[in-house]
Amino acid sequence: MFNLFKKKQPQGTKVTFKLSGLHCSSCGLSIDNALEEVDGVIESTTSYAKAESVVYFDKEKTDLKSLKKAIQKVGYQVLDQDMD
Secondary structure, three states, X not given: OOHHHOOOXXXXXXXXXXXXXXXXXXXXXXXXXXXXXXXOEEEXXXXXXXXXXXXXXXXXXXXXXXXXXXXXXXXXXXXXXXXX
């Protein structure tokens, strides 16, 4: 009955990147902007407090290497990744 208020999970492959080098919430926005420019990225949500980025992507259009490269290009380091 109240499904109207539940956020639907994006389609695609989910990966969570553990990051370093984030200093503020603007860092998270920079990472999200860079990732969302990559063709095939459906959604990116980066948490400065958790130092992680959750990305949903179409693995037929992009790959993990391209996602990591986008993060590194804006000045942050990927420490680890976890695929769901």
